[in-house]
Amino acid sequence: xxxxxxIRVENMKTYFDTDEGELRAVDxxxxxxxxxxxxxxxxxxxxxxxxxxxxxxxxxxxxxxxxAAGRVLFEGKDxxxxxxxxxQRVRGAQISMIFQEPMTSLNPxxxxxxxxxxxxxxxxxxxxxxxxxxAIDMLARVGITEPRQCHDAYPHQLSGGMRQRVMxxxxxxxxxRMLIADEPTTALDVTTQAQILSLIxxxxxxxNMSVLLITHDLGVVAETADRVAVMYASKVVETxxxxxxxxxxxxxxxxxxxxxxxRLGRHHERLxxxxxxxxxxxxxxxxxxxxxxxxxxxxxxxxxxxxxxxxTESGPTKVLTRCASAEPPLQRIxxxxxxxxxxxxxxxxx
Amino acid sequence: MNPxxxxxxxxxxxxxxxxxxxxxxxxxxxxxxxDKGALVCLVVIACYVLIAVISPFVFAxxxxxxxxxxxxxxxxxxxxxxxxxxxxxVLHKTFLGAHVSMNVAFMxxxxxxxxxxxxxxxxxxxxxxxDDLIVWFYTTLxxxxxxxxxxxxxxxxxxxxxxxxxxxxxxxxxxxGVYLALGSIGWIGTCRLVRAxxxxxxxxxxxxxxxxxxxxxxxxxxxxxxxxxxxxxIINFSLGFVGAISAEVILSFLNLGVHxxxxxxxxxxxARMDLVVGRWWELTAAVGATFIIVLAWNIIGDRLRDAxxxxxxxV
Amino acid sequence: MDTLLSIKNMKTWFPIRTGLFKPTRYLRAVDxxxxxxxxxxxxxxxxxxxxxxxxxGRTILRLVPAHxxxxxFDGTDLLTLGDRQMLPFRRRMQxxxxxxxxxxxxxxxxASIIAEPLLVHTSLSRRxxxxxxxxxxxxxxxxxxxxxxxxxxxxxxQRQRIGIARALASNPDFIVCDEPVSALDVSxxxxxxxxxxxxxxxxxxTFLFIAHNLAVVEYFSDEVAVMYQGxxxxxxxxxxxxxxxxxxxxxxxxxxxPRMTVEKRKAPPAxxxxxxxxxxxxxxxxYHPRCHQAQSQCRTTPPELTHVADNHWVxxxx
Numbered sequence: 001x002x003x004x005x006x007i008r009v010e011n012m013k014t015y016f017d018t019d020e021g022e023l024r025a026v027d028x029x030x031x032x033x034x035x036x037x038x039x040x041x042x043x044x045x046x047x048x049x050x051x052x053x054x055x056x057x058x059x060x061x062x063x064x065x066x067x068a069a070g071r072v073l074f075e076g077k078d079x080x081x082x083x084x085x086x087x088q089r090v091r092g093a094q095i096s097m098i099f100q101e102p103m104t105s106l107n108p109x110x111x112x113x114x115x116x117x118x119x120x121x122x123x124x125x126x127x128x129x130x131x132x133x134x135a136i137d138m139l140a141r142v143g144i145t146e147p148r149q150c151h152d153a154y155p156h157q158l159s160g161g162m163r164q165r166v167m168x169x170x171x172x173x174x175x176x177r178m179l180i181a182d183e184p185t186t187a188l189d190v191t192t193q194a195q196i197l198s199l200i201x202x203x204x205x206x207x208n209m210s211v212l213l214i215t216h217d218l219g220v221v222a223e224t225a226d227r228v229a230v231m232y233a234s235k236v237v238e239t240x241x242x243x244x245x246x247x248x249x250x251x252x253x254x255x256x257x258x259x260x261x262x263r264l265g266r267h268h269e270r271l272x273x274x275x276x277x278x279x280x281x282x283x284x285x286x287x288x289x290x291x292x293x294x295x296x297x298x299x300x301x302x303x304x305x306x307x308x309x310x311x312t313e314s315g316p317t318k319v320l321t322r323c324a325s326a327e328p329p330l331q332r333i334x335x336x337x338x339x340x341x342x343x344x345x346x347x348x349x350x
Numbered sequence: 351m352n353p354x355x356x357x358x359x360x361x362x363x364x365x366x367x368x369x370x371x372x373x374x375x376x377x378x379x380x381x382x383x384x385d386k387g388a389l390v391c392l393v394v395i396a397c398y399v400l401i402a403v404i405s406p407f408v409f410a411x412x413x414x415x416x417x418x419x420x421x422x423x424x425x426x427x428x429x430x431x432x433x434x435x436x437x438x439x440v441l442h443k444t445f446l447g448a449h450v451s452m453n454v455a456f457m458x459x460x461x462x463x464x465x466x467x468x469x470x471x472x473x474x475x476x477x478x479x480x481d482d483l484i485v486w487f488y489t490t491l492x493x494x495x496x497x498x499x500x501x502x503x504x505x506x507x508x509x510x511x512x513x514x515x516x517x518x519x520x521x522x523x524x525x526x527g528v529y530l531a532l533g534s535i536g537w538i539g540t541c542r543l544v545r546a547x548x549x550x551x552x553x554x555x556x557x558x559x560x561x562x563x564x565x566x567x568x569x570x571x572x573x574x575x576x577x578x579x580x581x582x583x584i585i586n587f588s589l590g591f592v593g594a595i596s597a598e599v600i601l602s603f604l605n606l607g608v609h610x611x612x613x614x615x616x617x618x619x620x621a622r623m624d625l626v627v628g629r630w631w632e633l634t635a636a637v638g639a640t641f642i643i644v645l646a647w648n649i650i651g652d653r654l655r656d657a658x659x660x661x662x663x664x665v
Numbered sequence: 666m667d668t669l670l671s672i673k674n675m676k677t678w679f680p681i682r683t684g685l686f687k688p689t690r691y692l693r694a695v696d697x698x699x700x701x702x703x704x705x706x707x708x709x710x711x712x713x714x715x716x717x718x719x720x721x722g723r724t725i726l727r728l729v730p731a732h733x734x735x736x737x738f739d740g741t742d743l744l745t746l747g748d749r750q751m752l753p754f755r756r757r758m759q760x761x762x763x764x765x766x767x768x769x770x771x772x773x774x775x776a777s778i779i780a781e782p783l784l785v786h787t788s789l790s791r792r793x794x795x796x797x798x799x800x801x802x803x804x805x806x807x808x809x810x811x812x813x814x815x816x817x818x819x820x821x822x823q824r825q826r827i828g829i830a831r832a833l834a835s836n837p838d839f840i841v842c843d844e845p846v847s848a849l850d851v852s853x854x855x856x857x858x859x860x861x862x863x864x865x866x867x868x869x870x871t872f873l874f875i876a877h878n879l880a881v882v883e884y885f886s887d888e889v890a891v892m893y894q895g896x897x898x899x900x901x902x903x904x905x906x907x908x909x910x911x912x913x914x915x916x917x918x919x920x921x922x923p924r925m926t927v928e929k930r931k932a933p934p935a936x937x938x939x940x941x942x943x944x945x946x947x948x949x950x951x952y953h954p955r956c957h958q959a960q961s962q963c964r965t966t967p968p969e970l971t972h973v974a975d976n977h978w979v980x981x982x983x
Contacts, residue, residue: 019381044850045821160714189713190877194921216851219923246925260855262884263925264907270862271884273855277820293852373815374771555768556778559828562726563782563835564755573781577772 005032005073006178006210007056012070014048014055017063023281025051027234029070030330033178033227038204038211040221040242042257043231044278049214052231053180055080056212057097058087075177093123096171098164100183106155106163106170112139113151116170123174138169143199161192165199172203178210185220197223218261222246227336230254233279233289236330240337250339250346252296276313288342291323296343378581378657388653391646398643402452405445406611412438412446413610422624425631432631435620443612444635450613451643454529455594459587461533466540467576467583473541474548475571481545488538496535500597503531504606525608528601532594540586544579551578581658589651592644599640614640668737669704669839669871670725675734677717677724694720696895697734699970702888704838707865707872709886709903711879711918717895718875722841725873726758727751738839756786759832763844765824769816775802775827776812782835801830806860822853829860839871846881858885879922883907888976891915894951897970901977911979913956950982958983 014026026048033039041049054060056072072079099105116135120126139147142165155163171179185193201224204211213225221228229239238251249255256274276293285292292312301307301318308321322342330340331347341347382388417437425432431440473484507522520526560570601607602615617636625633675698678691694717702708712718723729725736727743736743738754762768769778779798783789799809805826816824832840846854864870876882882889883903890900899912910916953963962982970980
């Protein structure tokens with residue numbers, strides 16, 4: 001274990017107490033992010049990727065949320081043990097966050113400039129004048145052509161892309177060590193998305209900052225990230241360097257995701273969809289949570305190993321008993337590539 | 351939670367059981383049932399309703415019974431809340447007050463809530479001129495302080511009887527006047543809320559889908575819009591009770607309320623002089639009765655809002 | 666091939682209420698759109714938010730009033746019909762929505778949601794209706810006994826299937842698909858696209874497929890039109906457009922798509938700014954403030970849609 005990691009998440013478990021019972025939104029997630037690295041957390045809705053980010057920032061609504069276990073080591077110190085007061089000094093100053101919908105995360109009654117200056121004055125203890133100058137400078141750095149006008153504008157006067165730029169300016173105004181970007185481009189148009197992504201990359205390199213990028217879009221990952229973790233049903237099922245993952249995904253879920261996305265120039269074939277639907281958190285299957293939808297276990301089951309029958313949405317199917325009964329832990333396959341699948345090539349089962 | 355909640359292998363999706371789905375109404379009812387505070391309030395309200403219904407029959411001869419030997423007695427076993435200036439039991443008086451209060455509040459809401467629902471839905475759905483008209487109407491009404499408006503309406507009702515000589519004659523001097531007055535201004539809040547909600551709902555895709563398959567405006571309103579704002583009516587019905595009960599008390603206190611029957615407002619009015627000479631029981635009984643029912647309705651209103659409002663779900 | 670839907674110079678302007686005595690101003694959401702869709706084919710309509718693509722679909726279905734133009738459906742101009750005359754056409758035209766959370770009435774069971782078009786357009790008995798609903802549900806890959814459940818008990822993909830079943834209920838010829846997969850998870854997107862493809866093959870449906878994702882549009886469409894600020898900037902057969910995009914805007918759109926490979930791309934996407942708001946609509950070509958090839962002509966005179974190659978139309982001076 002190399003410990004120059006900026007942040008290290010260990011066995012994080014975040015549960016919600018709901019009417020329907022306990023909802024395990026994040027159920028034992030491990031990853032680390034190195035300084036100056038863009039790390040992407042990919043997954044479909046409800047897989048727990050956003051809750052992971054919220055837990056790191058400790059901005060979950062508690063209750064119903066509850067951090068049940070785990071450690072979040074930021075520069076060696078466990079954020080989960082921090083008091084709310086200590087956390088406030090971390091948020092915005094050392095770890096910042098930007099959200100999907102800049103319209104709702106900017107306060108409509110303050111000017112953009114005021115919202116940026118607020119963070120600067122709070123964390124860097126600058127005077128009003130200096131903070132304003134700094135805010136305008138920040139706006140210019142996020143590629144806004146008329147920073148002075150923008151400083152005095154209200155959020156609703158700006159377009160979606162501009163608002164996202166303002167959000168980024170506010171988040172980066174205190175030179176944080178890490179930026180958490182929760183679906184930063186999902187609400188934006190393609191052309192704007194491309195600009196925002198390249199802006200995040202540029203600023204990240206300039207400030208030598210780490211980025212935790214949360215997205216459902218593999219295209220965004222390919223554009224931006226150095227390393228990726230794929231989440232499914234509250235767990236990380238595969239993590240790898242982006243290059244490796246895109247060249248040779250190991251987990252059948254990751255492979256399924258790659259195949260299911262329509263790509264330019266591939267319109268003649270029928271889309272190979274992943275069968276079934278994403279299980280809801282209080283209805284997670286036993287064993288490997290993907291086994292109800294997994295094409296690999298079905299294929300292997302046909303080769304005459306120990307199998308059992310399960311009922312899926314599309315009728316009864318045979319799967320491997322091991323997949324249905326035991327959950328595979330995340331394991332190193334080769335350097336920089338980890339996977340949680342019993343049947344993945346190179347997965348050493350004890 | 352207990353770990354048994356996670357289904358064991360094989361992973362059948364519980365969704366597959368061919369059972370009946372649970373509607374949002376069913377969901378809400380379940381929440382209310384699970385909520386102890388709400389249940390207690392429901393029981394309290396049920397008791398009040400029972401008393402309100404029974405007491406006029408039990409104390410039918412109220413206006414003619416006097417007992418000058420037992421005037422102004424403090425609470426005792428025979429008279430748990432003491433007696434009043436005419437020697438009648440304050441407990442019985444309070445019960446009869448419940449009859450007036452509950453009746454007035456119920457009738458006022460029966461008038462106000464449907465009025466608010468319909469006007470709000472029409473204003474929100476039709477938009478433009480219709481909307482302008484209704485909004486103008488209720489902003490005008492709302493710009494006059496409520497209590498002054500009530501007093502004015504009551505004065506206008508003085509000595510009038512609607513539908514005289516028919517079986518449904520309404521004596522505007524009595525209870526009918528009070529609830530008509532309350533009902534005619536009580537719809538504004540509901541109307542406002544419903545109008546805003548309808549304006550949002552009518553842009554939603556399921557309404558567009560209904561129009562796209564050729565549904566008439568009336569059908570869209572009845573099938574798609576009304577069921578989705580109806581909960582506002584229910585919530586406001588319970589919260590409206592609070593306002594109506596207090597308003598009745600105030601009107602009676604000002605001598606503009608019900609004349610022939612005792613009410614909590616009248617009791618407070620009559621008893622305020624008594625306090626100086628140390629006769630606290632009549633005032634206490636009336637205030638206590640009002641306080642408990644207002645509290646119960648308030649809590650129920652809030653719990654209903656939590657249970658029914660879809661916006662608060664899935665947080 | 667015969668044309669099912671033919672649109673000429675369609676304009677949808679929304680009046681902006683400014684005050685009693687001020688002249689009415691208009692927001693030109695759709696400003697002179699024309700295209701044809703042959704029977705059984707799919708036209709993909711691509712554009713960014715605010716380009717007016719959704720309004721095009723809703724104007725065709727007469728859910729918003731058109732300001733001018735002609736919408737010929739199977740030979741009849743829909744814009745001249747009264748509400749009553751429109752009713753038989755409503756049976757034949759349906760719509761599928763983007764957000765499955767908002768497109769199903771939360772207070773109705775699945776059965777009564779799908780029954781809506783049946784109630785309006787057919788005279789089926791209660792029993793027959795139930796049988797038809799069951800048939801529709803299995804057609805979209807769901808179990809018939811889901812019909813007594815409520816929308817909130819289903820996942821996004823399942824809800825979208827219910828929405829599709831509703832659209833199919835009246836046996837339509839033409840369906841407007843308004844971003845049908847963009848709110849869905851990736852693994853579910855493919856299922857829904859496949860389902861819609863199968864249904865088109867089985868039932869000979871004609872689609873207007875509105876989307877912002879060029880890859881999805883390529884997968885699904887026979888012909889593609891690119892919209893920008895209420896106008897069509899380029900229209901061509903799919904293979905032609907994807908092989909040979911001519912309009913600078915189309916080119917920008919293509920270059921902005923995130924690639925699914927990790928090989929470094931040659932040139933970073935070039936796009937100099939944010940799309941202007943409706944209020945600040947420019948003179949001349951609508952795209953010129955963002956266009957890196959703009960000339961003086963572009964700033965003064967708006968170009969017309971011109972025919973450049975076999976069924977390839979471009980609205981650009983170059």
